[in-house]
Amino acid sequence: MKDSYIYYEDKLGEEYKAVFGQIEMYVMSRNVDEDAAEERLGELLDIFLIAQDAGKPVREITGNNLESFCETFCSDFGMKNGFLHILQWMKSIAKVLVFISALDLFFAFLDALETEGTDFWNAMAGITTFNISGYLIGIAIAGLFTMAVNIVIRRKMFKVKKVSMKHLRAVSCVSAILGFLIIYSMLSISETELFHCPAWVLLAVSCVYLLLYHLFYGRYNKRGKIKFLDLIEQETKKDFPAEMEKKFQKARKKNLKKGKGDLTLEAFLDKEEANCAKVEKQKILFYVLPVIAVAAAFLFTLQNEGFDSGTDMAIFLIIMLAVECPLMRGLWKLTSIGVKERRSWIQSKRSELLDKLPIACLPEEK
Amino acid sequence: MEESQLLRGILEGCVLAVIADGETYGYEILAKLEKSGFEALLEGTLYPVLTRLEKKELISCRKGKSPYGPTRKYYSITEKGTAALHTFKINYEKITKAADAVLKGEKE
Numbered sequence: 001m002k003d004s005y006i007y008y009e010d011k012l013g014e015e016y017k018a019v020f021g022q023i024e025m026y027v028m029s030r031n032v033d034e035d036a037a038e039e040r041l042g043e044l045l046d047i048f049l050i051a052q053d054a055g056k057p058v059r060e061i062t063g064n065n066l067e068s069f070c071e072t073f074c075s076d077f078g079m080k081n082g083f084l085h086i087l088q089w090m091k092s093i094a095k096v097l098v099f100i101s102a103l104d105l106f107f108a109f110l111d112a113l114e115t116e117g118t119d120f121w122n123a124m125a126g127i128t129t130f131n132i133s134g135y136l137i138g139i140a141i142a143g144l145f146t147m148a149v150n151i152v153i154r155r156k157m158f159k160v161k162k163v164s165m166k167h168l169r170a171v172s173c174v175s176a177i178l179g180f181l182i183i184y185s186m187l188s189i190s191e192t193e194l195f196h197c198p199a200w201v202l203l204a205v206s207c208v209y210l211l212l213y214h215l216f217y218g219r220y221n222k223r224g225k226i227k228f229l230d231l232i233e234q235e236t237k238k239d240f241p242a243e244m245e246k247k248f249q250k251a252r253k254k255n256l257k258k259g260k261g262d263l264t265l266e267a268f269l270d271k272e273e274a275n276c277a278k279v280e281k282q283k284i285l286f287y288v289l290p291v292i293a294v295a296a297a298f299l300f301t302l303q304n305e306g307f308d309s310g311t312d313m314a315i316f317l318i319i320m321l322a323v324e325c326p327l328m329r330g331l332w333k334l335t336s337i338g339v340k341e342r343r344s345w346i347q348s349k350r351s352e353l354l355d356k357l358p359i360a361c362l363p364e365e366k
Numbered sequence: 367m368e369e370s371q372l373l374r375g376i377l378e379g380c381v382l383a384v385i386a387d388g389e390t391y392g393y394e395i396l397a398k399l400e401k402s403g404f405e406a407l408l409e410g411t412l413y414p415v416l417t418r419l420e421k422k423e424l425i426s427c428r429k430g431k432s433p434y435g436p437t438r439k440y441y442s443i444t445e446k447g448t449a450a451l452h453t454f455k456i457n458y459e460k461i462t463k464a465a466d467a468v469l470k471g472e473k474e
Contacts, residue, residue, distance in 0.1 A: 008435035040413065042436040047393045049434035062410070072410035076417040 005042035008049070016048050019058045019066065026070040029150040032077040033084035040073070091213050093139060094206040101203040110315075142179035149175040240341045244272075265353065269346050276339050276346075286332035290324035373404070379454035380404070381415050382443065385425055386451055389442040392416070416441065424450050 012020055023044065027037050051061050062069045153171065248268050255263040297320060298313070307313045384390065384398050396412055419425045424447035432438035443451070 005436045011434065039437070039439075043392055043413070043439055046391075046432040046434055046436045046438050047396075049432070049436070050393045053434075069410040073413060076414040 004038065005045045008045060011049055012045075013052055016052050016058050019062060020045065020048055022066060023062075023070055023073065026154060027074060029153045030074050030077060031082040031085050031147070031150075032074070033081050034088055036077060036081050036084070044073070087213065089143075091210065094209045094213075097202055097206040098210065101199045101206065105199045105203060110311075142182045145182065146175055146179055241345060244342070244345050265349065269349055272342060273346055276342050279335060279339050283332060283336075286328045286335075290321070290328045294320040294324055376458065377411070377415055378419060379451065379458060381412070382419060382424060382447055382451045382454065385419075385441050386443045386448065389440050391438050391440050395441075419447070422450075423447075 009017065009020065024041055027041060030037075047061060048058070051058070149171065248263075248265065251268055251271075252263045255261065294317065298317060301307060301316065302313075307316065380399060380402075381395060384395050387398075390398075392412060395416075416425070420427060420441075423444060425441045426444050427439045427441045429437050430440055
């Protein structure tokens, strides 16, 4: 069932969409848990759709001071919402910690087993430690940096003209990347011995956190959550028609510049349809290429005597395939979303052209 | 004294009175209040009021599907809310009676 408000945003007209986008950005920049934000924005979207249907201008709902509307709209999000948001953020951190510590432990375990006289329990306990101090300092700095960026976004978004949602999303992406870089660099820099802890401790604590989170909170709040690929699909749908129109106008100008005459919409649609067919034929490459790449890497490593044993080779192949195949599959899914939207746009444009034709030009019904 | 300050004092009671009429949702509550004469009441003002009433357990809500697609919250009054509304009406009558007397006394 499609519960998330994101599925219905494109029902808004231009005026309502622009205002809703700003309010959405404001709410997302607040320290409020995802479920409360999702619920509140869903209710607002419902009201916008009703008012739009009734022919009311959006300012009748929000008033002329959008910043003041947003402040009042979010005024009841309290400490509980902020605390829940932090728990959700820590869930993402815990998942990364599980992955890193498990990988760390796995390779340390393999190294330890190759050492003579080491048994299973010695290999597990205290062989490898994790630079927890660097990680914690990095998380704290990244968190403060993100909070500072959100405060700036909230203060500036209503004052700076010609700032579109794309600009603000770009700022959010850049700040997220910088946040991760800060964590990574603090991880590398900090060498305080006091705060090192065994990787198995970190793995255990992270797993317990994720389990408790799921048991007490996550399980009851999965309804209505939009999946990542569905979110990409919805986001693609939003800007797609405008982007295709821009592409058409650009192609027309190019044609005129080259002296090829005006490019008609029909010719453009035919070209785009041919491009879609070409991309669809390339589907097989997305499955074959990872296998070829892994095989090439394997042969190269083998030739340079990179493997000490058959176990090394097996581990290399497993890890490479485990990373490459889902990656390429994910890339194909994203590509196919783009192709699907393109075909849908082409179809709608062809129907529009058909509607505009005089009746005499329409094919006779047999 | 600004209109918004006076409004803040009575809005919770008025919203509760609208919900007491029957299960309703945000836009409908706003439309009824505007029809009754509350001008320039914005959606942004309504949601914090609804959240406060819910926290105080004066109203309950259930989630349903709006005909437009998104999830819609439907609010209904609880027993505690009915009692609170009754108390509000008594207090409101008392205060407006006293205020009328003072303001009429000033005119004279």
